[in-house]
Amino acid sequence: MPREVRERQMLDAAVEVFARRGYRAASMDEIAELAGASKPLVYLYLNSKEELFSTCIRREAEALMTAVRAAVDPAAPADRRLWNGLRAFFAHTAAHPDSWAVLHCQARTHGEPFALEIAALRQQLVDVVTHLIADTARGGCGRTLPDREAAGLAHALVGAAESLAGWSNDRTDEAPPERDPAETLMNLAWAGLENLMNGRGWVAARS
Known part of the structure; x- marks a missing residue:
């Protein structure tokens, strides 16, 4: 063989x-x-068990990023790119639950060098989503979102996607949710971006 x-x-x-x-x-x-x-x-x-685990992390991370990037058609409208990226993320994690368990659960809990591999994956996801959010804001409202704000929203969105994927994959014995996870997160992100870019951002009341 x-x-x-x-x-x-x-x-x-x-x-x-x-x-x-x-x-x-x-x-x-x-x-x-x-x-x-x-x-x-x-x-x-x-080689060693440690190297084997690191190789698994790198392979599964690359497969996830390949799936997300392949779904984001540069020629599509900005909101469609964000939607397709989210759908690809959730579709891949649902189709490969063992892969996601290794990336999201196992690799995070054992320190270096595994945590560094996961941090690199997360940063790749954040970079992709940062560009998608910035493009979505420009496409939807014709206004520019500051880089730092777009990056902050991307971190929040990636964190929410990771958490939602874990929650969704754990619901094996329950009825499926009415909305798929990608639609849930897209509604949250799109409504928030639309309000933010139209000057309807939330402001804390003064005590």
């Missing part, structure tokens, strides 16, 4: 085991067995 195919099988198995067991409880024996390979071969191809 070609090495590339064998490595993909090992990584697929590792993602499944890490998602189910967590990084510390996952064993190379179980990963090797699920992949249909010997443990020495897993070590030969992918």
